[in-house]
Amino acid sequence: xxxxxxxLKTYKLYVGGKFPRSESGRVYEVTDSKGKxxxxxxxxxRKDARDAVVAARKAFGGWSGATAYxxxxxxxxxxxxxxxxxxQFTREVADAEGLSKSKAAAVVDATIDRxxxxxxxxxxxxxxxxxxxxxxxxxxxxxxxxxxxxxxxxAPQESSFLGLVSVVAPVIATGNTAVVVASERSPxxxxxxxxxxxxxxxxxxxxxxxxxxxxxxATPLAAHQDVNAIxxxxxxxxxxxxxxxxxxxxxxxxxxxxxxDYAETPGIDRMTAFLETKTVWHPTGSLGASGxxx
Amino acid sequence: MASVFAYAPAxxxxxVVDIAPSYGLFxxxxxxxxxxxxxxxxxxxxxxxxxSEIAQAGExxVDRAVQAARKAFEKWSALPGSERAKYxxxxxxxxxxxxxxxxVLETLDNGKPIKETRDAxxxxxxxxxxxxxxxxxxLDHAGFGANPRPLGVAGQVIxxxxxxxxLAWKIAPALATGNTVxxxxxxxxxxxxLFFADICRQAGLPKGVVNILPGYGGxxxxxxxxxxxxKVAFTGSTAVGKEIARTVAGTPKKVTLELGGKGANIVxxxxxxxxxxxxxxxxxxxxQGQVCCAGSRLLVxxxxxxxxxxSLKRRLSTLRLGDPLDKNTDIGAINSEEQLTRITSLVxxxxxxxxxxxxxxxELPESGYWFAPTLFTNVTQAHTVARDEIFGPxxxxxxxxxxxxxxxxxxxxxxxxxxGIWTEKGSRILAVANKxxxxxxxxxxxxxxxxxxxxxxxxxxxFGREGGRHGLEAYLDV
Numbered sequence: 001x002x003x004x005x006x007x008l009k010t011y012k013l014y015v016g017g018k019f020p021r022s023e024s025g026r027v028y029e030v031t032d033s034k035g036k037x038x039x040x041x042x043x044x045x046r047k048d049a050r051d052a053v054v055a056a057r058k059a060f061g062g063w064s065g066a067t068a069y070x071x072x073x074x075x076x077x078x079x080x081x082x083x084x085x086x087x088q089f090t091r092e093v094a095d096a097e098g099l100s101k102s103k104a105a106a107v108v109d110a111t112i113d114r115x116x117x118x119x120x121x122x123x124x125x126x127x128x129x130x131x132x133x134x135x136x137x138x139x140x141x142x143x144x145x146x147x148x149x150x151x152x153x154x155a156p157q158e159s160s161f162l163g164l165v166s167v168v169a170p171v172i173a174t175g176n177t178a179v180v181v182a183s184e185r186s187p188x189x190x191x192x193x194x195x196x197x198x199x200x201x202x203x204x205x206x207x208x209x210x211x212x213x214x215x216x217x218a219t220p221l222a223a224h225q226d227v228n229a230i231x232x233x234x235x236x237x238x239x240x241x242x243x244x245x246x247x248x249x250x251x252x253x254x255x256x257x258x259x260x261d262y263a264e265t266p267g268i269d270r271m272t273a274f275l276e277t278k279t280v281w282h283p284t285g286s287l288g289a290s291g292x293x294x
Numbered sequence: 295m296a297s298v299f300a301y302a303p304a305x306x307x308x309x310v311v312d313i314a315p316s317y318g319l320f321x322x323x324x325x326x327x328x329x330x331x332x333x334x335x336x337x338x339x340x341x342x343x344x345x346s347e348i349a350q351a352g353e354x355x356v357d358r359a360v361q362a363a364r365k366a367f368e369k370w371s372a373l374p375g376s377e378r379a380k381y382x383x384x385x386x387x388x389x390x391x392x393x394x395x396x397x398v399l400e401t402l403d404n405g406k407p408i409k410e411t412r413d414a415x416x417x418x419x420x421x422x423x424x425x426x427x428x429x430x431x432x433l434d435h436a437g438f439g440a441n442p443r444p445l446g447v448a449g450q451v452i453x454x455x456x457x458x459x460x461l462a463w464k465i466a467p468a469l470a471t472g473n474t475v476x477x478x479x480x481x482x483x484x485x486x487x488l489f490f491a492d493i494c495r496q497a498g499l500p501k502g503v504v505n506i507l508p509g510y511g512g513x514x515x516x517x518x519x520x521x522x523x524x525k526v527a528f529t530g531s532t533a534v535g536k537e538i539a540r541t542v543a544g545t546p547k548k549v550t551l552e553l554g555g556k557g558a559n560i561v562x563x564x565x566x567x568x569x570x571x572x573x574x575x576x577x578x579x580x581x582q583g584q585v586c587c588a589g590s591r592l593l594v595x596x597x598x599x600x601x602x603x604x605s606l607k608r609r610l611s612t613l614r615l616g617d618p619l620d621k622n623t624d625i626g627a628i629n630s631e632e633q634l635t636r637i638t639s640l641v642x643x644x645x646x647x648x649x650x651x652x653x654x655x656x657e658l659p660e661s662g663y664w665f666a667p668t669l670f671t672n673v674t675q676a677h678t679v680a681r682d683e684i685f686g687p688x689x690x691x692x693x694x695x696x697x698x699x700x701x702x703x704x705x706x707x708x709x710x711x712x713x714g715i716w717t718e719k720g721s722r723i724l725a726v727a728n729k730x731x732x733x734x735x736x737x738x739x740x741x742x743x744x745x746x747x748x749x750x751x752x753x754x755x756x757f758g759r760e761g762g763r764h765g766l767e768a769y770l771d772v
Contacts, residue, residue, distance in 0.1 A: 128437065133762055135744035136421065143748050143762065228753070241544030248539035250708070251532070251551070251754045267439070269772070276710075277748045277759050280727045280735045 011187075013042050013211065014194030016055030017204015023047045028212065030188060033098025041187045044212035046220040049179065052208035053224055056150040056177040059205030064147045064175035068123035075119035075173060078200040082112045085196060089161060089189060096160040096186035110263065111162045117265070118169035125174060125271055138284045145275040147175035148253055149228030152221040154214055156233045156262070160186035163262045164193065167233050170270035172206055179208045179227070181218055181234060187211035215239050222246040229253035229274050233260070301614070304621045306408045310395045313402075313485065316347040319355055319508065320491035322362035323501030329354035334510075336484055339405035340618050340627035340662040348484050351509035356476070356516040359505040363447040363474040364522055366502030371444050371472035375431035382427030382469060384497040389420040392493070396486060400458055401618045403485040405627030405663070406581050408619050414580075418743055419462040422761075425745035426466035429766060433471065436763055438772040444472035445548055445771055446524035449517040452487075453530045454480035454629050455584040455685075461487050463760045464527050465504060466745075471769040473525065476505045478517055482630045484508035515541075523547065525769060529586070532683075532709070532754050550758025550768040552586065552750055554683040555711030558704035559589030559740065560726065562697075563598045565716035569738065571605045574689070577714055577740040579613065579667055582628055583687040586755070587712035589740055591680060593700050596693045603671065603691065610667050611654040625687060628663040637665050637686030644670050644679035649690070675706055683709070697722060701729045710752025714740045733759070 011030075012019040026043035042048075063071070082089070086108055094104035130144040151171045156163035160183045171178045182190030194209040210217050214234055222230055222243035229252050232240045240257050247254050255273045260266075316333070318325035332350040337343060351359075370378070389396065396419075397411040404411075434440050448468045452460035457479055468475045479487035487506045494504050507513055511534075518526050518541050528538050529552040542549050559577050561570050577589025594602050618626035628634040645651050649670040656666040665686055673680050673690040680690045694700040704713055713732040715723050723737045733751045736742060743749065748764035750756060758768050 129764075133744065133746040133748075135742075135746055137742070137744065139739065139742060139744075141742075141744070141747055143764070148752070237544070244543035245540045248536050248543065251536060251539060251553070251756060253757055256546075276733065276752050277750065277764055278727075278730075278733060278735060278752075279747050279749065280737065281739055281742050281747075282723065282737045283739050 009039065011039050011041050011191045011211070013044060013048060014191070014198065014207070014209040015048065015052045016058070016208065017198060019194070019198070022212070023051070030186070032095040038095055039188060041191065041211045044210040044217050046217070048210055049217050049220045050224070052179040052210055053150060053221070053226055055205035055208050056179050057226055059203055060149060060177045062203055063172070063177055063206045066175075068126065071173065071175065072119050072122040074201045075122065075169070076116065078196060078202060079112055079115045079119060081196045081200050082115060085192070086112070088192065092189045092192060093161045096189060097158075107162050111165045114162065114165050115169055118173040121268075121271065122173050125268065125275070128268065129272060129275065130277070133279070138286070139281050140284050141279055141281040143277050143279045145174070145272070146278050148274045148276050149176060150226060151176045151178050151274050152218070152224075152227050152230040153178050153180045154218055154230070154232055154234035155180055155183055155190060157183050157185065157214070159262050161189040161193075163233070164190050166260070166262045166266060167231055167270065168207060170266070171231070171274055174271050174275055176229070176274050177206050179221060180210065181214055181221070182209055182211045183234065184212070184214045218243055219246065222252070223249060225250050227252060229255070231255040231273070232257045301622045303617070305617060305619045306398055306621060308398060308402070308619065311399045311402070313346050313399070317484070317488045317508070318349045319351050319359070320488065320504075320506040321355065321359045322505065323495070325491070328352055329358070334481060336403060336482065338402050339482070339629050340659070342661050345402060346485065348488070348508045351478065351507035351513040353512075353516045355507055356513055356520060359476045359507055360447055360449070360517070360520050360522050362502040363476050363505055366500055367446055367474045370474050370500060370503050373472075375433060378469060378472065379427045379430035381497055381499055382423050382430060382466065385493055385499070386420050386423035386427060388493045388496050389416070389423060393417070393420065396458060396489060398619070399489060400486050401626070403483050404454065404457060405618055405629055407623040407626040409621055409623070410581060415456060415459050418745070419458050422462040422466045422745040426470040429467075430470040433766070433770070436766050438767065438770055442770040442772050445769060446473060447522060448473045448475045448525040448527060448769065449520060449523040450475055450477040450527045451514040451517065451530065452477065452479055454483040455581060455586075457483040458486040458490065460529050461490060463529075467760070467765045468769050469503065471766055473769050474503045476507060476517060476523070478507045478509055478514045481508070481510045518542070525549070527768065528552070535756055548768065550760070551756035552760060553754065553756035555586045555588065555709045555751065555755050556591060556681065556683050556707045557587055557589045557712035557714065557732070558591045558593050559714035560593045560700045560704060560716065561595060561598070561602060562717035562719070562722065563595040564718045566718060566738070567598070567602060567605055570602070570716040571609050573714060573716060573738070573740040574606060575609055575613070578689045579625060579687050580741050582625060582665070584629060584633070584685050585741065587734060587741070589712065589714050590684060590689060592689055592691045593694050593703055594691060595700070596695050599693055607652065607654070607669070610669070613654070613667055615656055615664065615666065616659060625667060628665050628686065631663055633685065634663040634665060637684055637688065640678060640682060640684045641668060641688055644677060644690075647677050647679075649673045649677050649679055675703060681707065697726060701726060705731050708754040711755035712736070
């Protein structure tokens with residue numbers, strides 16, 4: 001009996017809730033850590049990047065306007081879907097990062113747990129970083145965090161799945177929408193994550209995933225006038241500086257690359273980096289001249 | 295207006311201020327000449343009188359001041375927070391004690407009415423130092439983890455519209471968190487910062503903790519680019535802010551930017567109109583409109599446009615423009631000839647583009663820099679006066695029909711600093727406030743500030759927040 005021939009998967013981009021090929025028609029070869037061919041991944045163009053920004057902007061109103069509770073539920077649903085695909089991701093992470101099956105499984109477990117961790121933050125971050133201000137006058141005023149908008153995320157190059165989720169989840173947990181550039185050498189876990197997002201309840205356009213040359217895709221994103229922020233985690237020093245200069249053109253919020261141990265429980269910095277603070281004032285008035293305080 | 299509204303002159307006395315004929319740079323606790331000996335003059339914008347001659351900082355002076363601040367940083371950051379707090383409390387108290395002197399000084403150098411320096415600027419300046427003094431020994435509890443560390447030397451560049459208040463916004467949180475500072479005040483308003491140097495002396499602040507470098511843009515640029523500056527804080531124009539963001543790219547410098555704005559002040563048909571009129575006036579004519587969060591775009595619901603404009607015009611006719619030292623003056627002088635030219639040219643462009651210009655009958659003094667309160671009607675969103683920050687007493691009036699349209703128009707700007715909402719309906723306030731992309735939203739009030747409240751912009755109005763707990767983050771390694 002001859003061995004069964006497996007069905008190969010055509011990996012595609014994830015833009016606006018759909019799975020297009022790159023408009024450029026280009027692909028590049030993705031290999032495992034030993035150089036064995038795994039798949040052809042789309043080689044995104046600047047047009048793909050612009051399409052992704054349009055999709056992310058379109059999704060921003062609905063996603064940022066959803067209740068924090070609802071966003072938490074949706075993100076938790078993603079964790080449920082991830083759990084169901086645990087074996088697939090273990091295989092992909094093992095291939096991508098050259099890990100043993102058990103080590104890769106541990107990474108995938110940590111990644112799912114990370115997603116759950118952020119799912120729980122959606123309705124808590126406002127209480128931690130916002131609140132009432134005791135102003136010296138007859139006013140009530142309240143500071144609350146709000147998402148900054150469309151965030152371009154350059155996923156870390158080495159940690160293809162845990163690193164990826166560690167930079168994507170905080171961005172969307174707080175109500176931003178994201179255009180994600182997957183790890184250049186190991187994009188497959190990111191492209192598979194898109195399949196999970198599509199089958200969860202995450203609205204199309206909230207996360208858009210592009211694969212290809214990080215520098216080629218990141219350059220138009222950093223210069224894009226409708227992108228509000230950029231996470232430079234996946235950029236090297238030279239590229240990061242170039243992108244930060246381009247980002248100054250519309251004063252994007254920039255998160256510079258920094259050494260991160262993705263295995264550690266993160267702080268809230270990756271969330272607050274993409275939050276604005278809005279302070280709303282209103283006069284309190286007076287109940288009259290009686291002088292009674294209660 | 296009729297003579298029943300005529301007031302006798304009520305000028306505040308200048309005698310409480312003793313302005314020296316010349317001032318040096320304040321570096322390492324001493325007043326010193328600029329390395330290249332350059333000086334410039336600061337004038338009173340209401341009279342064009344030369345007030346004093348000031349040393350002009352250059353690159354060498356910046357380097358000297360940064361070195362002094364670096365040296366002082368070691369000891370200052372190692373002080374227990376409770377000790378730093380006491381220095382800041384001292385400063386706050388001395389500002390309160392000298393507030394009359396400082397208010398008169400600020401009015402002379404800046405041109406703004408004494409009633410604003412006396413009743414708004416100075417109380418807030420003292421309050422900022424008082425507020426941040428209390429943080430210095432409580433940083434462990436500020437929500438940034440245990441023992442958050444200062445960044446080092448902060449290079450701070452501030453504008454001329456609120457010279458001493460912007461100094462307080464920058465210096466108080468920097469010192470509370472254990473940083474040392476080099477601050478460059480604007481070239482048209484250096485005096486109150488130099489008087490502040492004297493307050494540091496009176497408070498016994500260690501040498502080098504605060505350094506003041508009056509100068510032009512070149513000194514500011516040298517400060518931003520200096521390799522030994524760890525933190526850059528800037529308040530000023532969006533164009534310069536972008537340049538700073540490019541300059542610090544690829545460096546570890548932390549940066550906060552408070553930039554321009556084109557605030558929408560939205561008046562719904564159920565608003566309390568008399569209060570709204572006061573709020574509109576306060577929103578755009580406070581400090582001659584030279585305010586980054588000014589409510590420079592009035593969005594009025596179409597059905598009440600005529601009624602509101604009539605009230606507004608009547609109110610504007612009672613505004614008193616003139617001697618800023620007069621306690622009854624509402625509108626003072628424009629800060630500089632350069633700024634007056636900019637306002638004039640933008641207003642002429644507004645007329646050329648077809649917007650309708652109106653000003654109350656208003657006599658302008660013969661010397662000094664003055665601009666009458668001005669309204670533009672028939673303004674569309676494409677007009678320059680609806681898009682560009684004028685930074686002067688010029689209000690553009692646009693209309694809307696539905697709350698959605700109001701929000702869309704309010705957000706139709708690259709800026710995102712401030713907005714106002716006037717309506718009696720609470721749910722509408724909250725719904726609209728939620729949708730506005732602005733860092734501060736005033737409902738049924740405008741232009742209120744408080745040290746406990748974070749202030750700062752969305753989009754091209756800059757990043758970071760000043761004031762409140764949030765304001766600490768800019769000066770901590772978190």
